Amino acid sequence: MRILTADHLVTMNAALDVIVGGAVAIDGDAIAAVGTIDEVVAAHPGAARDDLGPVVLMPGLINAHHHSGMLRGTAEHLPVWEWLRLHIDPMHRVLRPEEAEAAAWLCYAEGILSGTTTVVDMWRYLDGAARAAETLGNRLVTVNYTGAHPDYDYFDTLDDNERMLRDWSGAANGRIVPWVGLEHPFYADDAGRERAIAMARHYDTGLYTHLSESEIELAEFDERYGARPIQALEKLGWFDAPRAFFAHAVWLDQSEIEVLAGRAVGISHNPVSNMKLASGMAPVAEFLAAGIPVGLGTDGEKENNNLDMFEELKTASLLGKLRTMDAAAMDSWEVLTMATVGGAKALGQELRLGSLEVGKQADLIAVRSDTPRMTPLIGEGPYANVHHNLVHAVQGSDVSLTMVAGAVVARDGVLVNADLAELIARVRSLVPGLFARRSAYLASVGDPDGLFPA
Numbered sequence: 001m002r003i004l005t006a007d008h009l010v011t012m013n014a015a016l017d018v019i020v021g022g023a024v025a026i027d028g029d030a031i032a033a034v035g036t037i038d039e040v041v042a043a044h045p046g047a048a049r050d051d052l053g054p055v056v057l058m059p060g061l062i063n064a065h066h067h068s069g070m071l072r073g074t075a076e077h078l079p080v081w082e083w084l085r086l087h088i089d090p091m092h093r094v095l096r097p098e099e100a101e102a103a104a105w106l107c108y109a110e111g112i113l114s115g116t117t118t119v120v121d122m123w124r125y126l127d128g129a130a131r132a133a134e135t136l137g138n139r140l141v142t143v144n145y146t147g148a149h150p151d152y153d154y155f156d157t158l159d160d161n162e163r164m165l166r167d168w169s170g171a172a173n174g175r176i177v178p179w180v181g182l183e184h185p186f187y188a189d190d191a192g193r194e195r196a197i198a199m200a201r202h203y204d205t206g207l208y209t210h211l212s213e214s215e216i217e218l219a220e221f222d223e224r225y226g227a228r229p230i231q232a233l234e235k236l237g238w239f240d241a242p243r244a245f246f247a248h249a250v251w252l253d254q255s256e257i258e259v260l261a262g263r264a265v266g267i268s269h270n271p272v273s274n275m276k277l278a279s280g281m282a283p284v285a286e287f288l289a290a291g292i293p294v295g296l297g298t299d300g301e302k303e304n305n306n307l308d309m310f311e312e313l314k315t316a317s318l319l320g321k322l323r324t325m326d327a328a329a330m331d332s333w334e335v336l337t338m339a340t341v342g343g344a345k346a347l348g349q350e351l352r353l354g355s356l357e358v359g360k361q362a363d364l365i366a367v368r369s370d371t372p373r374m375t376p377l378i379g380e381g382p383y384a385n386v387h388h389n390l391v392h393a394v395q396g397s398d399v400s401l402t403m404v405a406g407a408v409v410a411r412d413g414v415l416v417n418a419d420l421a422e423l424i425a426r427v428r429s430l431v432p433g434l435f436a437r438r439s440a441y442l443a444s445v446g447d448p449d450g451l452f453p454a
């Protein structure tokens with residue numbers, strides 16, 4: 001048993017309690033007590049005590065949509081579908097397992113250092129990603145970047161996905177949770193889609209895909225199925241999966257929201273990516289009003305271009321306000337909920353993750369409060385601002401401690417289980433080869449747009 005104490009505790013429990021002078025007792029991988037320092041210390045007098053001092057302790061952040069990668073800053077200024085055709089798909093054709101693994105190590109490290117304790121990673125060659133999470137210490141939902149269609153035979157396959165489900169379910173004391181992934185519903189033919197749904201049922205796990213990220217998908221769904229995307233997927237049996245998860249969902253209308261309401265679904269809102277790729281503004285307030293669980297995601301290093309969930313919190317708030325022209329929209333508590341308990345609910349893990357409550361996993365972060373960005377800090381009363389500071393002022397670099405399942409995985413900007421400089425060096429050494437092979441591939445198919453140097 002050990003006790004962490006802090007100036008402020010943001011619990012994210014149902015009452016959104018903030019405790020000034022708070023403590024958390026941790027027994028193994030779980031939270032054993034939450035309260036004032038006096039209460040928790042009195043209840044556990046023999047416990048080792050770690051006084052974190054001027055910090056806000058809060059639940060670890062859940063990054064509900066993420067792709068590992070190493071294309072940061074090299075695929076700019078294009079809308080989604082051109083961006084996929086010119087940069088991303090050619091990368092997938094030449095990507096090697098050791099490159100995918102190196103990218104995962106570095107991306108998870110970036111997340112851990114900026115307060116992410118759970119990451120949902122749609123990526124390739126996921127054995128390497130699972131190894132990275134197993135060692136680094138973060139929680140990982142693996143989502144294979146799967147193509148199950150003859151036109152998309154350069155992604156992971158459903159066989160790869162099934163191997164992840166078989167080999168990694170429950171690994172690292174339950175920190176690694178494999179799901180079934182499809183890059184997009186269009187990336188599967190009928191047989192592929194049916195197998196993906198059946199696999200999710202067989203392994204009792206979620207089915208994860210991108211959906212309605214860009215407006216042009218609406219016309220394509222209409223042409224193929226004569227329906228809006230969600231209605232089309234309903235007809236195709238998509239919701240037979242134990243949980244259906246949609247990244248983006250920017251272009252859902254009210255009729256689609258009504259189909260999703262009350263079902264075991266989750267949505268990831270990814271405002272930075274949606275703004276950067278000019279995809280649109282998701283109707284998040286309408287999702288929340290319908291009771292649909294919504295998490296928050298950074299999307300990948302190439303569409304963000306960092307994996308800082310605090311930046312995502314701020315952007316979610318600002319975009320929500322701009323979309324409705326209502327400065328009260330997307331309240332700070334609402335946004336913090338998305339990044340914690342909301343994300344946990346969207347993943348069906350709300351009984352284990354998302355808040356500082358007795359019995360839940362000890363996934364928590366400390367955010368420095370002795371900084372200009374956190375000043376003034378008022379925990380209670382009419383001017384209470386801790387939630388607003390966390391959403392609008394704090395940056396990921398203010399995170400001074402990250403704990404997952406009761407184990408400290410980063411402290412004072414240093415990873416506990418890996419050498420960050422080595423992870424960076426490894427990615428740097430692999431990038432020229434990946435880019436050269438991609439250029440060679442594009443040259444071999446004629447590079448019809450003439451966009452890539454040889």
Ligand SMILES: [Zn+2]
Nearest residue numbers: 067210247299
């Ligand atoms: Zn994505």
